Amino acid sequence: xxxxxxxxxxxKANRDTRAFIIADAKDADMAFGVRATGPRSYLSAQGARPxxxxxxxxxxxxxxxxxxxxxxxxxxxxxxQGLVDIMLMSxxxxxxxxxxxxLFRNSHVTPAARANDTTDVWAVRHGSYTKEPAQTFRTAxxxxxxxxxxxxxxxxxxxxGANLGLYSVTFVNDLEQxxxxxxxxxxxxxxxxxxxxxxxxxxxxxxxxxxxxxxxLGEFINDNILRxxxxxxxxxxxxxxxxVYHGPRALEELAxxxxxxxxxxxxxxxxxxxxxxxxxxxxxxxGARVALFGRKINNxxxxxxxxxxxxxxxxxxxxxxxxxxAYHGVLQGKGIKPNRPLEKDLxxxxxxxxxxxxxxxxxxxxxxxxxxxxxxxxxxxxxPAASAPASASADWPKLxxxxxxxxxxxxxxxxxxxxxxxxxxxx
Numbered sequence: 001x002x003x004x005x006x007x008x009x010x011x012k013a014n015r016d017t018r019a020f021i022i023a024d025a026k027d028a029d030m031a032f033g034v035r036a037t038g039p040r041s042y043l044s045a046q047g048a049r050p051x052x053x054x055x056x057x058x059x060x061x062x063x064x065x066x067x068x069x070x071x072x073x074x075x076x077x078x079x080x081q082g083l084v085d086i087m088l089m090s091x092x093x094x095x096x097x098x099x100x101x102x103l104f105r106n107s108h109v110t111p112a113a114r115a116n117d118t119t120d121v122w123a124v125r126h127g128s129y130t131k132e133p134a135q136t137f138r139t140a141x142x143x144x145x146x147x148x149x150x151x152x153x154x155x156x157x158x159x160x161g162a163n164l165g166l167y168s169v170t171f172v173n174d175l176e177q178x179x180x181x182x183x184x185x186x187x188x189x190x191x192x193x194x195x196x197x198x199x200x201x202x203x204x205x206x207x208x209x210x211x212x213x214x215x216x217l218g219e220f221i222n223d224n225i226l227r228x229x230x231x232x233x234x235x236x237x238x239x240x241x242x243x244v245y246h247g248p249r250a251l252e253e254l255a256x257x258x259x260x261x262x263x264x265x266x267x268x269x270x271x272x273x274x275x276x277x278x279x280x281x282x283x284x285x286x287g288a289r290v291a292l293f294g295r296k297i298n299n300x301x302x303x304x305x306x307x308x309x310x311x312x313x314x315x316x317x318x319x320x321x322x323x324x325x326a327y328h329g330v331l332q333g334k335g336i337k338p339n340r341p342l343e344k345d346l347x348x349x350x351x352x353x354x355x356x357x358x359x360x361x362x363x364x365x366x367x368x369x370x371x372x373x374x375x376x377x378x379x380x381x382x383x384p385a386a387s388a389p390a391s392a393s394a395d396w397p398k399l400x401x402x403x404x405x406x407x408x409x410x411x412x413x414x415x416x417x418x419x420x421x422x423x424x425x426x427x
Contacts, residue, residue: 004110020314023086025294027114031121037066038298044073091140099148113145115165120207134170136184168202173210189236201238218250248286255287264290270299277320305330
């Protein structure tokens with residue numbers, strides 16, 4: 001059984017479970033084109049793949065982006081690492097890796113493909129498409145995702161490709177525009193049900209001025225989701241949702257409404273490492289059971305280590321702050337220069353939540369040490385592994401009894417402690 005199916009069953013059976021679904025969104029080639037593969041500062045263990053550059057025009061180092069073979073190598077590496085539950089791809093990459101190569105055949109990772117590409121993800125260089133209200137569009141067909149052909153054989157219900165897709169909608173608070181969006185969604189749902197195709201629903205914030213105050217966007221999105229799905233029976237409903245995180249109140253409002261509805265959050269632009277780790281921690285705390293990170297993973301200095309930290313956070317074994325320090329310790333150990341110094345990487349920034357970076361998530365505070373939210377939950381206890389035994393041979397200050405004295409640590413001592421603790425966790 002794929003880990004996605006096992007975790008979905010566990011989440012629906014026990015809302016208090018820590019089971020958490022992580023998806024690596026490697027589908028950005030349906031949005032960005034050449035830039036989708038990310039910077040060549042990180043390559044898989046396979047290393048560089050051949051590419052042709054005329055030295056009198058430019059050098060490969062000037063170009064800076066991975067080519068598609070290097071991008072595929074990273075997808076293979078992340079899949080074999082086994083810490084994500086879903087690998088989201090374009091229909092073409094799904095064809096190459098799922099259908100032709102069989103990468104996911106003996107893996108617990110579920111392949112998925114982007115099933116539509118509305119115009120608000122047309123983030124090409126020098127284009128202006130994303131500045132217009134999002135319009136519906138589908139490049140990929142369900143059959144092409146499932147079996148790589150215009151029509152699939154449907155005798156046994158098994159397909160060589162992905163049988164899970166992401167379908168995206170964007171509500172802009174315009175009657176005619178939103179009606180067309182829902183009509184296209186209805187047509188997709190009915191086709192998916194006939195073709196035994198599973199999907200999850202991505203709901204973007206308005207990509208143009210909508211008249212909805214920024215602080216009320218969470219309520220606007222929540223009501224649109226619930227109203228739109230109220231007429232859809234179980235057979236046509238999404239496996240889970242993928243939405244912008246608008247803070248604890250909006251997320252809890254949606255997550256508590258229906259125990260059969262699994263809520264997930266999207267990652268947005270790259271930001272700091274703390275942005276990513278704090279987001280997945282807070283989203284899980286307030287009811288999310290899924291996170292889909294694209295650029296946050298794809299632009300990381302070391303993708304495998306970054307994903308390890310995400311999993312350790314959702315398992316309750318590291319706090320976001322500890323994970324940032326431990327991640328920097330891993331980079332230091334591997335001789336990788338971080339994109340930002342540790343102190344800068346521990347800052348919380350105002351994140352752009354659209355594909356082209358044009359819309360900022362203003363309702364969320366952007367302080368490096370946000371205060372506790374009054375009236376929500378009590379301060380969290382550190383995970384059990386946080387205390388070091390008195391006999392540990394380590395160069396950092398300790399409290400009576402052997403627990404680490406975080407207040408007395410220097411920055412370098414804290415990095416040493418986090419690296420030691422990470423080594424202890426992995427055994």
